[in-house]
Amino acid sequence: MFSPHTPSETVEMLKNIGVKSIEDLFKDVPQKYRFPKLNLPEGLTEMEALAEMHEYAGSNETVKGLLSFLGAGAYHHYIPAGVDSLLRRSEFYTAYTPYQPEVAQGTLQAIFEFQTLIANLTGMEVSNASHYDGATATAEAGVMAYHNFRGKRPGILLSSAVNPQYREVLCSYLCGYENINIQTIGEDFTIPGNPDDLAAHVDNETALVVVQYPDFFGRIFDLTAMAQKVHEKGSLLAVVTNPIALGLLKTPGEMGADIVVGEGQPLGIPLSYGGPYLGFFATKKEFARKISGRLVGETSDAQGRRGYVLTLTAREQHIRREKSTSNICTNQGLMALAATIYLSLVGKSGLKQVANLCFQKAHYAADVLGQVPGFSVLSDAPFFHEFILKCPRPVEAINTLLLERDIIGGYDLGKDCEALANHMLICVTEMTSKDDIDYLASVLEEVTHD
Amino acid sequence: MNVPENLKYTHADEWLSIDGNIATLGVTDYAQDQLSDIVFVEITVEKGETVKKLAHVATIESVKAAADVNSPISGKITDINESLSNTPELVNNDPFGQAWMVKFEITDPSELTSLMDAKAYADYCSTRGH
Amino acid sequence: MTEPTIYELSSAGRTGVRFPEPDVPLTHLPQSLMREVLPLPELSEVDVIRHFTHLSSLNYCIDSGLYPLGSCTMKYNPKINEEIARLEGFAYTHPLQPESTIQGNLALMYDLQETLKEIAGFAAVTLQPAAGAQGEFTGVMIIRDYHRSRGDAKRTKILIPDSAHGTNPATSAMSGFEVVPLPSDARGNVDLAKLREVCDDTVAGLMLTNPNTLGLFDENVIEVINIVHQAGGLVYGDGANLNALLGIVRPGDLGIDIMHFNLHKTFSTPHGGGGPGSGPVGVSAHLADFLPTPLVGIVEKATADLPPLYGFIKPPKTIGRVKSFFGQFGMFVRAYTYIRMHGPEGLRKVSEYAVLNANYLLAKMGDVYHLPYKRTCMHEFVVEGCWPDIPEIHALDIAKRLMDYKFHPPTNYFPLIVHEALMIEPTETESKQSLDAFAEAMLAIAKEARETPELLKEAPHDTPIGRLDEVKAAKELVLCCWLPDDK
The missing domain is CATH 3.40.640.10 (Type I PLP-dependent aspartate aminotransferase-like (Major domain))
Known part of the structure; x- marks a missing residue:
């Protein structure tokens, strides 16, 4: 199908090799297990495959067909047409890792621009070429901090207002490290994760404190005072952030973060049921040599022409083997390209507009939904585009009723935290209209009326 | 290839100079030649720290390789060469001089006996080719 | 050619995408929580499309030709x-x-x-x-x-x-x-x-x-x-x-x-x-x-x-x-x-042709490039990219010269156990003609290595940029573009 061999060419090639049949090339494979019969359905033509895959896709409801108020780590934003148009250039998507810079300047320069955009957006000095997703980028912050103190500070403090999946992945990544001590602070509170509660737990054993900004519940806390307290103990501060929110908000860099990570999916990447997404990782220049993952650096050729290469590769697994601090050998190249194109297209004014639309509509939604009898908005701080809605009944039951009215309700916070049973996390972006919000309010009132 | 007479050597291409009970540690000309252009040196121990034999004291990186420097003997660190972080090329240019890495007080002189002298080290290098 | 960065192309006041005005009553975000500057570029949609189209033209990709990176399986990606x-x-x-x-x-x-x-x-x-x-x-x-x-x-x-x-x-x-x-x-x-x-x-x-x-x-x-x-x-x-x-x-x-x-x-x-x-x-x-x-x-x-x-x-x-x-x-x-689309028969064909292609290429090159382990290979093989009589030529020189012949180089210097390794994986999606062309290029380069070694040492000659200074990149560690106002 995608192999061009004709029977006569195959014969000629076998003759060149000096064997009679293709089977003869597999004599090293134990005969007993050679050429198993795979119990799989017969192959399809392109036309048939397309029809079959349409069937799978058609059995799903989508955020386009229904009205969705889900966020909690993946966000439905508008993707300008230019993004996918450029991503579909096969010069980008059918290229490999740019190990040969002379024939990969396109990929390298795009990553270099991505690094610049992320550094500028987060208020940091350097960024790497990306990680798998927000969760693994957060875990890599833990890995870097642990190695920064050469294992002498085994403590990592997590705010309970950090995305629960990110906390889980960080624990998976670090559980093999000697003496590691990972603690989540504030899980037992009704509204968890005030940064000041966290600061009180930092001591000389703490390598890293991880907070989210805006936090998992959408709240915005100024972290400046907290960063100071963390630094007084000699510890590092990692901030998990939402890149769209940084179109408006004070940067984590300004507030004193040492590491800023997050999920880049909101920057022009489709929801696509959770992946492929984009982890970003930015830090201060003093830690540049401790960043895991790929880095692109600027340099020049013999004629003095500017060019880009993968740099600091001697730290990576293919050279350091068991002594490298990470086994990463890839990034999310194409997703980083999507984010680079998105940020270039929306630019300075567009990102501010998107962030403002999210903020304004979420606040309108909070106003309206908070007035529905039995519901109230739970918030002790300003929020960005998500907020906690306290419900009169279990969230699952409400969401089932909403679904009957073509609405995908908010995220059920009780799933991760018992104290938050009957609390829903509502997300509103620029894709949600005032009418959509009013409709949700009217349906909520209707379905909980009796 | 340069192999100064007055130094002691290890099979991992480190050199040690002994002055009373103070030892100075660096990497050899052979090592820097194998690594080629050094772009980064990080000393991973601090002044006052006690290190055991074979403890990791520094990492050296070139564009295509990285090497760990381990202390061939036990001791207490008395000095580290701060200038290498900004001028890693010293390791290429003056491996036995300005590119010393750490100095330490020798705590167990008996450990010195396992080290090679210049002749033994030169022979060892010649068996490895290039 | 050198393509300017998006920051160099930026022009104050431009934007590629506009968004609607809010359709809800406005809320005020406290000034203390807002950022003062947002250092993102300002470009029109055309600027952005042209910039990335220019960048794309600097890449080699599967859709332009054979990509024999060993251990990476660079096969054709169906549309x-x-x-x-x-x-x-x-x-x-x-x-x-x-x-x-x-x-x-x-x-x-x-x-x-x-x-x-x-x-x-x-x-x-x-x-x-x-x-x-x-x-x-x-x-x-x-x-x-x-x-x-x-x-x-x-x-x-x-x-x-x-x-x-x-x-x-x-x-x-x-x-x-x-x-x-x-x-x-x-x-x-x-x-x-x-x-x-x-x-x-x-x-x-x-x-x-x-x-x-x-x-x-x-x-x-x-x-x-x-x-x-x-x-x-x-x-x-x-x-x-x-x-x-x-x-x-x-x-x-x-x-x-x-x-x-x-x-x-x-x-x-x-x-x-x-x-x-x-x-x-x-x-x-x-x-x-x-x-x-x-x-x-x-x-x-x-x-x-x-x-x-x-x-x-x-x-x-x-x-x-x-x-x-x-x-x-x-x-x-x-x-x-x-x-x-493949089904059980098609999948077996994938591997059969992948192994056939690798062995065919090996047969065409094996007399000229030294094969450290003389056996039937599977989907890839490793040869030495050097010859004892011309010690100045390294695997890297061969790899770089291949670019002038419009091929992506194989994986080089891996695996570590083969001296000056060139690791070649053609994949099943290459035709006999494409393998022949690659083998011819490899043989021509072996000839040049003896007759005109400077062609290899200075390669590539025919790419958008020449060999880049990796030492400078690692030492100076410039990881972000200079913004127009922070010279």
Whole structure:
């Protein structure tokens, strides 16, 4: 199908090799297990495959067909047409890792621009070429901090207002490290994760404190005072952030973060049921040599022409083997390209507009939904585009009723935290209209009326 | 290839100079030649720290390789060469001089006996080719 | 040519996209929480499209020609995959939607899990790992938790042949294991005597790449696996080289306990200029309970009238979560489309032609380039990129000169156990004509190496940019563009 061999060419090639049949090339494979019969359905033509895959896709409801108020780590934003148009250039998507810079300047320069955009957006000095997703980028912050103190500070403090999946992945990544001590602070509170509660737990054993900004519940806390307290103990501060929110908000860099990570999916990447997404990782220049993952650096050729290469590769697994601090050998190249194109297209004014639309509509939604009898908005701080809605009944039951009215309700916070049973996390972006919000309010009132 | 007479050597291409009970540690000309252009040196121990034999004291990186420097003997660190972080090329240019890495007080002189002298080290290098 | 950066192209006041004005009453965000400057570029849509189109023209890609990177399996990426992954029913689904609204995605993931089990002979498969390296990490954590669950705490070592990918030792060390390297024997197989010597009750497992990075199928694979199993260890199979084995042999049948798949190598999902990959992991029955959570399962069986109901399942002894959500879903769609189009016969053909192509290329080049292990290769092979009579020529020079012949260079300087290695994997999607052209270029370069060596030393001559100063890049460490106002 995608192999061009004709029977006569195959014969000629076998003759060149000096064997009679293709089977003869597999004599090293134990005969007993050679050429198993795979119990799989017969192959399809392109036309048939397309029809079959349409069937799978058609059995799903989508955020386009229904009205969705889900966020909690993946966000439905508008993707300008230019993004996918450029991503579909096969010069980008059918290229490999740019190990040969002379024939990969396109990929390298795009990553270099991505690094610049992320550094500028987060208020940091350097960024790497990306990680798998927000969760693994957060875990890599833990890995870097642990190695920064050469294992002498085994403590990592997590705010309970950090995305629960990110906390889980960080624990998976670090559980093999000697003496590691990972603690989540504030899980037992009704509204968890005030940064000041966290600061009180930092001591000389703490390598890293991880907070989210805006936090998992959408709240915005100024972290400046907290960063100071963390630094007084000699510890590092990692901030998990939402890149769209940084179109408006004070940067984590300004507030004193040492590491800023997050999920880049909101920057022009489709929801696509959770992946492929984009982890970003930015830090201060003093830690540049401790960043895991790929880095692109600027340099020049013999004629003095500017060019880009993968740099600091001697730290990576293919050279350091068991002594490298990470086994990463890839990034999310194409997703980083999507984010680079998105940020270039929306630019300075567009990102501010998107962030403002999210903020304004979420606040309108909070106003309206908070007035529905039995519901109230739970918030002790300003929020960005998500907020906690306290419900009169279990969230699952409400969401089932909403679904009957073509609405995908908010995220059920009780799933991760018992104290938050009957609390829903509502997300509103620029894709949600005032009418959509009013409709949700009217349906909520209707379905909980009796 | 340069192999100064007055130094002691290890099979991992480190050199040690002994002055009373103070030892100075660096990497050899052979090592820097194998690594080629050094772009980064990080000393991973601090002044006052006690290190055991074979403890990791520094990492050296070139564009295509990285090497760990381990202390061939036990001791207490008395000095580290701060200038290498900004001028890693010293390791290429003056491996036995300005590119010393750490100095330490020798705590167990008996450990010195396992080290090679210049002749033994030169022979060892010649068996490895290039 | 040099393309300016997006910051250099920026012009104050331009924008590529505008958004509607808010349709709701306005709320005030406290000034103290707002940023003062937003240093993003300002460009029109045309500026952006042209900039990235220019950049794209500086890349070599599969669609422009043979990409023989050993161990990377740079096969053609079918266009239909791209269409299907973008169907609205897939691309616009949120990962936290109720399971009842997402039965198509769950069915597809379930069917892909089942298909990968069948292809490689495993009892269970997780799709979660984001890439091969993360698949390995998942596998090594399963090894660790398996031994722990049996109260066997003294197994602290992982054995790794010297012909393995660098990720294997890095992954083991990350997971708290001590790495014990194993030498290869004179035929490029695992050295059995040495293996027997190190196998004891402190060995947690062996990480085996088969075919190995020399492109050789281990002739004693059954014995290797038996020795490790008899010592109580598990065998991890690095699935990076599965493109040689589809329909040829199932790693699970050989006794391999755990293996990761690379959907971006074997199953044609695009490499994307360095990711996204996708690294599902298969395990044998006794390890199924340890897989990362969640897996997709059938929660209600099909009836005469209704299809089965799919849902998420948490394995009872799970190692936890290694990534957010469920993995690189868009890659599952592409890989599954590819597998469905091939069927069992087509998959076997993939591996047969991949191995045929590699051996054909080897036959054409093998007289001129030294082959350290003279055996039939699988889907790739390794030659030395140097000759004793012209010591000034290195593998790197050959690689760079190939670019002037409009080919992407092979992997070079890997595996480390071959001097000046050139690792060549043509894949099954190359025609005889394309292999002939590549072989001719390699032979022409070998000739030039003797007659006009400066052509190699100074190569490439015909690329958008010449050899770049990597020492300068690593020393100066310029990782961001200069912004127009911070000179």
